[in-house]
Structures are given as structure tokens and as C-alpha cells.
Amino acid sequence: MQRAAMDPAEEPPSMLWGLDPVFSAFARLYVRDILVMTESTQVPGIYFYKLHPIYKVDVLGTVVYKRERDDFFCYGVDDGTGVINCLCWKNDLFKEEDPAPSGAQHSDGAQGGFNLVAELKKLRETQRSRCRLEIGELLRVRGPVKTSRQQREIMASTFYKVDDPVMAVQVAWMMDVPQLYRLCYDKPPQLQPDAAGDSPISVVGKATNIIKDFFKQKSVTRFRPYDVQDLLQPLIPCQPQTASADQLCCVTVAVKEPVAGPSACQQLRQLLKEALQVLQDEGVVYRKVKSQDEVYNVTARDTDLLIAVKDVIREDSRREKYAEKGCHILHVLSAVRQRHSLNVSKATLQLVLKSLECNSDIVSTSEDHYTAF
Amino acid sequence: MLPAPAVFHFPWEVNSGEVQEGESVRVFGRLVCYQPEESRATLSAQHASKEHRVAVHTLFVEPFNPIIGAQYLVLGEIEKAEGVGAVIRARVLNCVDGVNVALLQNAINEQRSFFIEREQTSDNAQAT
Numbered sequence: 001m002q003r004a005a006m007d008p009a010e011e012p013p014s015m016l017w018g019l020d021p022v023f024s025a026f027a028r029l030y031v032r033d034i035l036v037m038t039e040s041t042q043v044p045g046i047y048f049y050k051l052h053p054i055y056k057v058d059v060l061g062t063v064v065y066k067r068e069r070d071d072f073f074c075y076g077v078d079d080g081t082g083v084i085n086c087l088c089w090k091n092d093l094f095k096e097e098d099p100a101p102s103g104a105q106h107s108d109g110a111q112g113g114f115n116l117v118a119e120l121k122k123l124r125e126t127q128r129s130r131c132r133l134e135i136g137e138l139l140r141v142r143g144p145v146k147t148s149r150q151q152r153e154i155m156a157s158t159f160y161k162v163d164d165p166v167m168a169v170q171v172a173w174m175m176d177v178p179q180l181y182r183l184c185y186d187k188p189p190q191l192q193p194d195a196a197g198d199s200p201i202s203v204v205g206k207a208t209n210i211i212k213d214f215f216k217q218k219s220v221t222r223f224r225p226y227d228v229q230d231l232l233q234p235l236i237p238c239q240p241q242t243a244s245a246d247q248l249c250c251v252t253v254a255v256k257e258p259v260a261g262p263s264a265c266q267q268l269r270q271l272l273k274e275a276l277q278v279l280q281d282e283g284v285v286y287r288k289v290k291s292q293d294e295v296y297n298v299t300a301r302d303t304d305l306l307i308a309v310k311d312v313i314r315e316d317s318r319r320e321k322y323a324e325k326g327c328h329i330l331h332v333l334s335a336v337r338q339r340h341s342l343n344v345s346k347a348t349l350q351l352v353l354k355s356l357e358c359n360s361d362i363v364s365t366s367e368d369h370y371t372a373f
Numbered sequence: 374m375l376p377a378p379a380v381f382h383f384p385w386e387v388n389s390g391e392v393q394e395g396e397s398v399r400v401f402g403r404l405v406c407y408q409p410e411e412s413r414a415t416l417s418a419q420h421a422s423k424e425h426r427v428a429v430h431t432l433f434v435e436p437f438n439p440i441i442g443a444q445y446l447v448l449g450e451i452e453k454a455e456g457v458g459a460v461i462r463a464r465v466l467n468c469v470d471g472v473n474v475a476l477l478q479n480a481i482n483e484q485r486s487f488f489i490e491r492e493q494t495s496d497n498a499q500a501t
Contacts, residue, residue, distance in 0.1 A: 031378070032378070062379075062448060062465060064375070064376050064379075064448070064464065064465070065374070065375050065376065076375045076376070078376070078378050078379055078448075079378070080378060080379065080380055080381055080399060080484075081378055081380070082378045083375045083376060083377070083378050084375075085375065135464065135465060136434075136448070136464075136465035136466070136467055165469065165470075165471065166469060166470070166471035166472045166473070167446070167469050167472045167473075167477060168473075170480075171472075171473070171476050171477055171480045174480035174481070174483065174484050175479075175480050175483055177484075178483055178484060178487035181487065182487075
């Protein structure tokens with residue numbers, strides 16, 4: 001059972017709430033759950049559903065209660081699990097009275113039937129009719145949850161009448177929400193800030209991201225492993241040492257006690273090796289020439305490769321054999337390997353093809369087939 | 374001030390006694406007859422090769438345009454009267470003709486099984 005307020009010990013710190021995607025989304029919770037969510041002790045106005053911080057919600061339901069004032073509508077919305085008040089502010093649509101008298105519209109008939117003033121009036125009327133609902137109509141509301149006078153309310157940031165003559169929208173909603181709960185809301189949020197001692201898989205993931213960011217920032221075209229080695233330094237837990245703090249871990253220093261297991265240097269090299277392998281598998285980098293000298297090309301900035309692929313496709317698209325269907329990706333791959341480098345992988349080629357397609361240099365005619373004009 | 378939430382029920386559950394007096398429900402069915410003088414409408418639904426009828430008191434939702442044969446969704450409270458059985462006093466009566474009844478039934482069952490699943494996991498959690 002939910003308590004009126006969260007136990008402060010259980011509540012995740014507010015700094016980490018942004019890490020939960022549900023916090024930034026309009027959560028499609030059942031009204032029943034919205035009504036019993038516990039309020040945060042750190043920040044009033046934020047609520048918790050199973051440790052997910054909730055700020056704003058999205059509700060679809062039947063209007064069963066209506067109260068109108070000058071400034072707002074208050075609709076009681078029933079979604080089948082609970083009823084909640086939704087405060088829907090009237091915007092300027094309702095405040096402005098139409099100034100033009102209806103007689104003025106007839107004079108513009110000569111303009112060929114399109115009268116801007118009349119159309120605007122119609123638009124405004126339609127907008128108004130979407131906001132004014134009667135009991136029994138279907139309302140969609142999105143907005144933050146507030147508790148006022150002991151009652152939970154939704155302060156609508158968006159609300160509109162839903163036309164649902166054959167209940168398609170309601171049925172879809174009823175099928176979707178349990179899935180959302182199972183996949184998202186009922187799963188505990190991953191709010192732990194990344195700390196040292198993570199599993200090896202995620203460390204390699206972080207390493208590849210660091211290297212990719214480096215490529216982007218410095219517009220790297222080619223590199224050798226030692227160029228990026230130092231970037232991965234922060235990912236390696238430092239060994240305890242007696243020397244001063246600004247000495248690199250790799251430099252041998254007299255340590256108080258010998259530490260078993262791989263040294264920081266070895267860990268770094270191993271991590272680098274794994275990261276480079278992942279990047280090669282993804283096609284982000286490739287080795288144009290396999291030699292003693294370990295030089296990697298960054299696919300995104302390799303203009304020679306780009307031109308080679310473009311030329312292959314352009315020339316072969318002219319041939320009768322490929323004119324209609326386009327060139328298959330494997331054909332392009334073997335041609336590029338002959339022309340440019342034997343070490344171009346399919347993954348690398350796919351990245352190049354994607355960027356060429358984005359630039360409209362080539363067009364894909366069907367799955368895995370490409371052509372140029 | 375706010376009425377109770379109207380939970381989805383199937384027409385055959387209304388008369389079988391599964392719903393209590395005073396409960397707020399949402400029920401669908403085909404309009405088979407309407408007596409405006411008595412403010413009575415009857416909805417019908419097929420289930421397990423039997424026809425199930427639901428009586429609806431339409432005083433609060435009149436006037437409405439009755440389309441005999443069309444699917445309707447009624448939202449209201451159960452009233453049980455001697456000799457009459459269960460009657461739904463309608464607060465909302467919407468014509469939803471064209472609704473895919475099978476899909477609607479699926480959706481209702483999906484929601485129900487989700488809630489039962491939730492009860493079970495929370496019972497397990499509380500028991501531990």
C-alpha cells in the first residue's frame with residue numbers, strides 16, 4: 001500500500017531523477033495510480049510511482065463532471081480505474097469576442113470564395129469546440145499533477161476532445177497501457193550514477209563512445225592506437241600509490257603493497273584493444289592497409305573511400321545489367337575492395353552508403369540495392 | 374463531488390449478479406428497444422450462443438437519438454429492483470456503432486488480467 005509521503009530513505013536523490021526517461025515523459029498511468037502516488041519529500045509537486053519520479057501525466061477518459069468558470073474548465077475525467085479533476089485553462093480563444101460583424105463577409109465573394117476572415121473565424125470556432133466538452137465526451141489531457149486541498153488534480157497543459165465514434169482510440173489505449181506498465185513503469189528505474197567497478201561490457205561501451213566523441217571533435221581522419229589510448233585513462237581504476245597525485249598510473253612507482261592482477265597499463269591496453277575491435281566491427285573505423293604500422297581510417301571522414309563507392313555505383317548503374325534493379329551491396333563491396341582496399345568490411349560500406357544516401361548522391365532502389373543518377 | 378469510476382463490465386455480468394447494487398459500470402450492447410415514455414432502453418449482446426439483455430434507465434441522458442440496432446456504450450450505476458433485476462441508471466449513453474466488439478472484449482480482458490497480475494505480485498511482495 002502506498003503511504004501518504006515517501007519514506008525519505010527510499011527516495012532516490014533528486015539529482016538523479018533526470019536519468020529516468022519516465023520523468024521527462026507524460027506518463028500514461030491509470031488514474032487510480034495517479035491518485036495514490038506518494039509525494040516526494042525532497043521536492044513537493046513530484047510524485048513517485050514505484051520509485052519512478054513522476055512530474056506530468058497523460059490521461060484519456062470520459063468526462064463525467066464539468067464545472068465552468070470565467071477562466072477555466074474543470075472536467076472530471078473517468079478512465080475506468082479512477083476519476084480525477086482536470087483543470088483546463090481557457091486560453092485567449094474564449095476571451096476574444098469576434099469583432100467583425102457577420103455582414104462584412106459577404107462582400108468578399110468576388111475573391112473566388114476564399115475569405116481569410118471567415119476562415120479564421122471557422123478555425124477559431126473549431127478550436128473552441130475542441131476545448132468545450134459535455135458530459136459523456138472523450139477527453140485527452142496532458143499536464144503536471146498537483147495536490148490542492150487534499151485532492152489530486154491535473155493542471156492541463158494540453159487538452160482536447162477526442163473524436164472516437166467507434167471506440168478505436170479507447171481500445172488502443174486499453175491495449176497499450178498494460179504494456180507500458182510491464183515494459184516501463186513497473187520496472188525499477190536505472191538511477192544509479194555510473195560508478196567504477198561496472199561490468200566489462202559497459203566499460204568497453206563507454207570507451208567506444210569516448211573515442212567516437214574524440215573523432216567528431218577533432219575531425220580525425222586517421223589515427224594510431226596510441227593517439228587515443230590516453231582518452232581511456234579515466235576508465236581504468238587507479239592503483240593505490242605513495243607518489244603524488246599528478247603522476248600517471250602507467251609510470252612505475254614504489255607502491256606500498258604489490259597488487260595482484262593486471263596493472264593499470266595492461267588494463268588500459270586491453271580496453272583499447274577491445275574498443276578498437278568493437279569500432280571495427282561496427283564499421284566506424286577500418287585499416288586500409290594491414291601492416292606493422294597500425295593505422296586506422298575513420299570511415300566518416302574518409303573521402304577517398306566515399307568517392308570510390310560513389311564512382312563504383314555511378315559507373316555500374318550505367319551498365320545495362322544494373323540499370324533497372326541497381327547494384328547489390330555485395331557487388332559494390334567486392335568492387336570497392338578491388339578498387340580501394342581489401343579490408344573494407346560490409347559494416348564500413350553500410351555506413352558509407354548511408355551517408356551517401358543522406359546526401360542524395362545515391363538512391364536505394366530496394367533492400368540492399370543502390371543506384372546513382 | 375466526483376462520481377465513482379465506471380469500470381468496464383460485460384453485459385452478461387450485469388444480470389448474473391457479479392455486479393453489486395450501486396456500483397458504477399460501463400457496459401456496451403446493441404439497442405433493441407426504447408420506450409421514451411418510461412425512459413427505458415434495452416441493450417443486448419451475444420455471448421456463448423445466448424442473448425443477454427441489459428435494462429437502462431435513460432432519464433438523465435434524454436433526449437437522445439435512438440438508433441435501433443446500433444451499438445451503444447452506457448455508463449452509470451446499477452440499481453436492483455424487485456422483479457425487474459438489474460437496471461443501469463445511465464449518466465452517459467453514447468452511440469458507438471461500428472465498434473469492433475471482439476477487439477473491445479479483448480481490450481477489457483487484457484486490462485483485467487493486467488490488474489489481476491498486479492494484485493498477485495503485490496500480494497507476493499507483501500507476503501515476503
